[in-house]
Amino acid sequence: MRHTYREVEQCATKVALNLISGKWKPIIFFHLSSGAMRFTELWREIPRVSKKVLLEQLRQLESAGLVERTVQNGFPPEVTYQLTHKGAELAPILYRLDQWAMRHIEGVVQIS
Amino acid sequence: MRHTYREVEQCATKVALNLISGKWKPIIFFHLSSGAMRFTELWREIPRVSKKVLLEQLRQLESAGLVERTVQNGFPPEVTYQLTHKGAELAPILYRLDQWAMRHIEGVVQIS
DNA sequence: CGGTATCCTGGACGATACTG
């Protein structure tokens, strides 16, 4: 492993982590990695969030360029969310994180 | 609320992220990946943290099993911190996150 | 359906001083 980073570069990992470290972002990310989903559809899968917060997290993922929001005209409104290319490139990395976690976290785990 | 791991398989990524998502943990992790360091040595490298908080972050990394604390007897006291095996296995994954960030975050980057 | 608008609370983080 190399350690030739400079002051700013050291934080690249941190910057990346910030993009996905909202309370519900990993789960959102997980669901969206199967494909596009409507807002309510996503909400049903993650029932413990308030709509407000789910929205906030989505907006943040959106402005981080990881998620794209698409509006279809008509009534009732139809809005879908999906991973961008940039977001999709993150998936295999998160998958490795997941594998690591599975290897090291056994038994009972704390959720909140 | 406690759940068995099976119930939150989806969240393994989240669990992993929680372990390293303290404000200073990625940077601590970065520094320790070069080898063991004494407390003050580490503190000098990360001057914007208070000792209290640096301690907190180290304790959390420690109880997550990512970092090991070693005390040498004598005065003045000498305490070193280093990555555990489990922690070291995380390094290549964080390195890929870093690579991803470097590819996608251009220009000036926010440090805080 | 897919949002806003308010109001509130816990806890992460910080500043500072003291100690074995």
Added chain:
DNA sequence: CAGTATCGTCCAGGATACCG
């Protein structure tokens, strides 16, 4: 040197109600 001990601030996240 490597910590505790206090006290204070800020804001992410939550509860709830309303809207086009």
